[in-house]
Amino acid sequence: xxxxKEWMAGIVFATLFLAGGCTKSGxxxxxxxxxxxTKSLSLAxxxxxxxxxxxLKATLIGEMEQNAxxxxxxxxxxxxxxxxxxxxxxxxxxxxxEAAAGSADATGTNLQEAGVDEADLLKTDGSYVYVIVExxxxxxxxxxxxxxxxxxxxxxxxxxxxxxxxxxxxxxxxIKRSMxxxxxxxxxxxxxxxxxxxxxxxxxxxIEEVYDVTIPSEPxxxxxxxxxxxxxxxxxxxxxxxxxxxxxxxxxxxxxYELGIDYENLPACPESxxxxxxxxxxxxxxxxxxxxxxxxxxxxxxDLMPSVGDxxxxxxxxxxxxxxxxxxxxxxxxxxxxxDASVKPATTRILSNGGTVYASKNALYITAxxxxxxxxxxxxxxxxxxxxxxxIHRFAVDGGAPSYTGSGKVEGHLxxxxxxxxxxxxxxxxxxxxxxxxxxxxxxxxxxxxxxxxSGEIAxxxxxxxxxxxxxxxxxxxxxxxxxxxxxxxxDEKLYAVRFIGKQGYVVTFKRIxxxxxxxxxxxxxxxxxxxxxxxxxxTYLHPLDEGYLVGLGFNVEEEGFTAWTDGLKLALxxxxxxxxxxxxxxxxxxxxxxxxxxxxxxxxFTLDRKRGLIALPVDVYDExxxxxxxxxxxSYSGVLLLKADxxxxxxxxxxxxxxxxxxxxxxxxxxxxxxxxxxxxxxxxKDDGVIxxxxxxxxxxxxxxxxxxxxxxx
Numbered sequence: 001x002x003x004x005k006e007w008m009a010g011i012v013f014a015t016l017f018l019a020g021g022c023t024k025s026g027x028x029x030x031x032x033x034x035x036x037x038t039k040s041l042s043l044a045x046x047x048x049x050x051x052x053x054x055x056l057k058a059t060l061i062g063e064m065e066q067n068a069x070x071x072x073x074x075x076x077x078x079x080x081x082x083x084x085x086x087x088x089x090x091x092x093x094x095x096x097x098e099a100a101a102g103s104a105d106a107t108g109t110n111l112q113e114a115g116v117d118e119a120d121l122l123k124t125d126g127s128y129v130y131v132i133v134e135x136x137x138x139x140x141x142x143x144x145x146x147x148x149x150x151x152x153x154x155x156x157x158x159x160x161x162x163x164x165x166x167x168x169x170x171x172x173x174x175i176k177r178s179m180x181x182x183x184x185x186x187x188x189x190x191x192x193x194x195x196x197x198x199x200x201x202x203x204x205x206x207i208e209e210v211y212d213v214t215i216p217s218e219p220x221x222x223x224x225x226x227x228x229x230x231x232x233x234x235x236x237x238x239x240x241x242x243x244x245x246x247x248x249x250x251x252x253x254x255x256x257y258e259l260g261i262d263y264e265n266l267p268a269c270p271e272s273x274x275x276x277x278x279x280x281x282x283x284x285x286x287x288x289x290x291x292x293x294x295x296x297x298x299x300x301x302x303d304l305m306p307s308v309g310d311x312x313x314x315x316x317x318x319x320x321x322x323x324x325x326x327x328x329x330x331x332x333x334x335x336x337x338x339x340d341a342s343v344k345p346a347t348t349r350i351l352s353n354g355g356t357v358y359a360s361k362n363a364l365y366i367t368a369x370x371x372x373x374x375x376x377x378x379x380x381x382x383x384x385x386x387x388x389x390x391x392i393h394r395f396a397v398d399g400g401a402p403s404y405t406g407s408g409k410v411e412g413h414l415x416x417x418x419x420x421x422x423x424x425x426x427x428x429x430x431x432x433x434x435x436x437x438x439x440x441x442x443x444x445x446x447x448x449x450x451x452x453x454x455s456g457e458i459a460x461x462x463x464x465x466x467x468x469x470x471x472x473x474x475x476x477x478x479x480x481x482x483x484x485x486x487x488x489x490x491x492d493e494k495l496y497a498v499r500f501i502g503k504q505g506y507v508v509t510f511k512r513i514x515x516x517x518x519x520x521x522x523x524x525x526x527x528x529x530x531x532x533x534x535x536x537x538x539x540t541y542l543h544p545l546d547e548g549y550l551v552g553l554g555f556n557v558e559e560e561g562f563t564a565w566t567d568g569l570k571l572a573l574x575x576x577x578x579x580x581x582x583x584x585x586x587x588x589x590x591x592x593x594x595x596x597x598x599x600x601x602x603x604x605x606f607t608l609d610r611k612r613g614l615i616a617l618p619v620d621v622y623d624e625x626x627x628x629x630x631x632x633x634x635x636s637y638s639g640v641l642l643l644k645a646d647x648x649x650x651x652x653x654x655x656x657x658x659x660x661x662x663x664x665x666x667x668x669x670x671x672x673x674x675x676x677x678x679x680x681x682x683x684x685x686x687k688d689d690g691v692i693x694x695x696x697x698x699x700x701x702x703x704x705x706x707x708x709x710x711x712x713x714x715x
Contacts, residue, residue: 041322041391041407042478043350049309049316052351053301056250059328060304064255064292068285071259075275076266103127104143106683107609107616110543112432116359117236119162119173120604121427122679122694128216129681129692130170131699132160133714137172139216140699140714145688148701148712151217157224158207164236168214169222169339171241175231176205204230206245208345210338223341228313229332233357233432235364237397241338242364246354249305249330255292259284319349322391322407327353327368335401346401350393356414360437363475364395364402367435370409388413388449392435392442392473392480408480410471412446415495417601419510419540421555421566425601430540433603436500441524442473442480445507447495468495468509472524486527489517499542499550504530504579506550510538516552518579530579535587537570540600543608545645548577549585551615553599553606556589568592569600569619573649586649591636594622598678608645609682614654615643616691618677640677640693642704655708657693657700 046052103126111118123130127143128151137154141147158174165171210223229245236242261284267275277285301309301316307330308314319330331352336345355367370389391409395402414434417424434445447468472484490509497508505519505527516533539552551573555566572587590597598605598618607616621636642655659677679694682704689704690711700713 041409043320043322043393043404043407045318045320046316049301052308052316052319053304055321056301056304056328057296057299059250060253060296061293064296065289067257068289068292071257071285071288072277072281073275074259074266074277074281075269076263104683104685105611107607107681110603110606110608112358112603113360115237115361117164117166118604119164119234119236120679121162122681122692122699123163123165123170124681124683124692125165126683128213129699130163130165130213131679131694132163133694133698134696135159137163137170138699138714139213139219141216142690142692142701143683145690145701145703145711150714152219154211154219156207156209158205161231162234164241164338165213166236166239167339168212170211170213170219171236171338172209172211173231173234173243174207174209176207178203178205204228204247206231206243206334208241208243208336208338210341223338225334225336225345227332227334227345227347228307229330232331232354235357235359236338237359237361238399239337239339240397240399240401241336242359242397242402243332243334243336244357244364244366245332245334247307247330247332248328249307249351250328251304251306252328253295253299253303255295256288259288314349319351320404321351322368322393327351329353331366331368333364333366333395333402335397348395348402348404352391352393355390356431356434358432358435358437359397362396362398363405363437364397365435365437365442366393366395367391367414368393369413390414390444390446392444394442394475394480405475406478406480408442408473408477408482410444410446410473410482412448412467412469412471414444414446415498419494419496419538421596422601423596425598427602427604429602429604430497433498433500433542434495436505437475438500438502438521439524440475441483442475443470443500443505443521443527444473445470445495445498445505447509466490466492466494468493468507470505470507470519470521470527472521472527474524484523484525484527486519486529489519489529490515497539497542497552497554499544501544504576506542506576508539508542508552508554516574516582518576518582520579531576531582533574533582533584535572535584537572539570539572541603541606543603543606545573545608545610546647548575549647550574550576551608551645553597553617555600566593568595569597571615571617571643571651573647573651584649585647586651588643588651590619590641591621592624594635596620598676605677605679607680607682610645612682612689613645614682615645615651616680616682617641617643618680620676638676640680640691642691642708655691655702655704655706657691657702657708659695 106124106126109120121132129140129142131138139152141149141151156172156174158176160172160174162173206227208225211219212222213219227245229247232244232246234243267278331350333348334345337343352368358365368391370391389411393407394405396405415431417428436443447466450465468489469487473480474483489507493509496510499506503522505521507517509515517529518531520530521527537556539554541553543551545551554570556568556570558567569590573585575585576582605618619641620638623634623636637658639659640657644652644654677695681692684690691702693700698715701711703709703711
């Protein structure tokens, strides 16, 4: 086997070793109660603390009993037979800037929706650039180039996560972490006998600081707000800021999953068929359940959710919950008129699990995964009611505080970041492109995964089937009623990129070759595929270049048999002017195996300057070379490629900025390099143009000329 190959495969669980034995899946009546048989999706508030306490306990007991029932499949492996290996299955906006008088023309944050600003690591008004460098915010004079230099440094109270710039106001969003005594989070034991306490081990706060930067060299703090929870996402629409935060609200108690049976007394694992629990096992499981039920029922609300209750930070009646969405986290939605120091932020709290945030000019959408509770379900055993679904909550904004308008549910999950070549960016942002509100409808792209039971020597091997689809929901309905659905885009292929533009949708799925689907959404009740294009490789991000043209950024792919692995970055230009016959105008491959760009996972890292016809692309480039263990060691450079963006699709190099390779010789391509380029901005007046580059350790300005001459840098 060539160790340099990156297997694009999802490994499905075939065996589990629990309580010292191996387990098998079966269908002998072990399915737990459906946590949401006929209950409403709509958000409602708790009447009192007793109601909240009862629901938390019911959730814990249901999860505990389901996990305990999983022990019925414990068995003793006696050797002599080879356990079948797991089946290897091929894995299947606009820009904005705040232009000041006498400033240069500059590219701003790459947005999904025009008029809906998103927090970024770099903001500019064309005269100054505001950037996050480690734990500080630096204000740098960038125009004219002769004035380049540091103007001011701000040290926010927490770790800065994102910035907004609006009408002379700079908003800094940061997270402050402090350890809390007591429990250490433990949500999935390493073995059934593990004992742990789950819950928050950190006190997380999101801090909003607003500075008047009318005089950039003298920033003045004019407002500060502190929210409970860790910042999940945010948006700014005109003068109002919207924040979504996540907080581990429920503290999981120490539960007992020890069967108390010697390994020798477990039934032997059969070569085929199913393991059957002994009477001794069944009695032990029932005793285990009773011990845990008694423990849970003996807890107080203050034990389960310390931040909630009479006299506590949050009132029970201020929390909303959806009866059909199981979750133990608190999602906190905050909104603030950030420029008015006299107005306090408003908050809404939901008991749910975290999800993706999408916003239009009219509404804020928050998704949650509708996964039945219990880590046994997370292992996707088919006898335990596996469900792949997404719940969507809608809040109208209309320039004011969020107002809840309804909830809906679709089968399937949004884009995820589990693709070959991913470095799992902490600022992952592509999933929001799975949703788009247009003309009173929400279009949502999902991959629906269904499961069927396979076979094996000892363990049952589960078969997964993926089906990518688009669902259209009516935003005027309180239940977000489904009015249209398109199924069958890439059977057994996963969703890799989505872009909705007006009445058209563009979807990339992937298994071994990249199908680009053009979807006609002009009739919301009957979405349909207009055309399809199959090309090698796959895109993880789609960006409109001109009317009827899309840039696709992703990876080139090499194939061998039923496997495939990435072989360098790929930029492609798609002509979709004829929806029934999309074509690839041209493409460019950059580097070889291991090459990467932050823009494959973060759309804010992709900079397109339409006026100048340029793309600034952060890259970490590997060339073909020898290998040591996994991956090549022939690292070429990390930096920025300035590319020509026109309808030729050639993406010719206009210039290249190379940064020093701080860790040269390190073969581990999975560890982010210290000099990774995070953001870029192109600015100038047409006579003197340049590229601002933000790295982990500072900001740099290079003139756009032959050698990309250095103007200056700030560490």
